[in-house]
Amino acid sequence: MLDYRYQTFLALTEEMNYTATAKRLHITQPAVTQHIQYLQQELGVELIRYENRQLTLTAKGIQLQKDLYLLQREITKVQKQLASTIEHTTLTFGASLTIGEYMMPDFIESYLNQYPTHDISMVTDNTRHLIELLEHGKIDFALVEGEFNQSIFEFQKIAEEPFIAVCSEKCSLWKQDQSINDLFSTTILVREEGSGSRLIFETAIKNKGIHLDSFSKVMTIGSIGAIKRLVGKNVGITFVYQKAVEEELKNGILKKIPLSDFSVIHPFYLIYLKRIQLKEMETIEKFLRLIE
Structure with missing residues (x-):
């Protein structure tokens, strides 16, 4: 204590x-x-x-x-280990919403197949909150899509994913090549502040001299699933990682909007504090070997 x-x-x-x-x-x-x-x-x-x-x-x-x-x-951790009669490993980590929902199920399955006695505890939240949990020692590592302080965290790139614009199949925007400026008259659905995907999008358009307010109407929705359903109902468009809409694109519910002047491929990272115990580092390395 x-x-x-x-x-x-x-x-x-x-x-x-x-x-x-x-x-x-x-x-x-x-x-x-x-x-x-x-x-x-x-x-x-x-x-x-x-x-x-x-x-x-x-x-x-x-x-x-x-x-x-x-x-x-x-x-x-020491108290739990002393109280337990069986020595076991718990993988305690966080994942941003896109990674947690659309990438982690396969990774977790592979991990448990190889280490069936290990326990897993995953927190799914936006990048900002996951960083707070890391700094407070609540999780061992996090898989994020947003920005982080590289002087505080060690990191490994685990994937790269296209960031695309999508609309409903009922919308005509997907039928021809166009500029991002042609989308300004459309309602856009975005994630909440603190979300890695929102930061990626705002940074990308800022580099083109565009502000979020350039769109006629901006709706903030804190759920990827809700955003996809609303876009499918032709309420508006959104920018999202392609991994998050693979099923909807395959089924024709959503369509990729071809943009001549917007091409973003963003990395996903596994991050952890530089001051970390050897045993935790060994667990992280086991996890990394499975997803590389």
């Missing part, structure tokens, strides 16, 4: 409020203050700063928070 004062610090970094932290930990507010003051004096650094009536973490505070999350994760 972490020292109770470090537990108080972690709770405060999540609540960013002394009263809420005290209530959460069932201690008094002065006790929270005393715990933080003790840590700052013991470590000889400022961890929490109060400015403009708002709490903020210092650079040292952010570093300590990340280190404690990782340490807490290792402590939990």
Whole structure:
């Protein structure tokens, strides 16, 4: 177990409020203050700063928070291993929505066929949240399509996938070659902010001097499945990884819109923190060997 004062610090970094932290930990507010003051004096650094009536973490505070999350994760693993009579491996990772839904089932099947005694725990979420989970030590690695800080994470490219425009088979846009500018009068469906695929799309059009607002109507939908169904009903068009619409293209429900001036092929990455335990690295390498 972490020292109770470090537990108080972690709770405060999540609540960013002394009263809420005290209530959460069932201690008094002065006790929270005393715990933080003790840590700052013991470590000889400022961890929490109060400015403009708002709490903020210092650079040292952010570093300590990340280190404690990782340490807490290792402590939990040790406790589980000691409590268990059988030694087993758990593959704990995250995948962005496109990868998780359309690529991972085959990978997981291959992994379990080779390592049938291993457990698997996969979180499916957008890239931004997966990075937070990695930094907090909640998952061992993540498979993402979005951008990430390469100074913090080690990474391996696992695939490259075309990013295409699609419409309903009832729409006439797929019937002839055109420019992306010809699509501005159309409703476009996009994922929520924080999604890797949305960031890829916005970056691609920004490089052409185009903003999302150039389209007559923008609808934000947080589900790939819902977007595909709406596009199939001819509500609008979307830009999506080809892997995510393979079945719909094959069945003719959706059609690829041929664009003369838009061609994007984006890599998918497996990322993990540079500070990682040897045992976890061995598990990641086993997984990588299966998908290479």
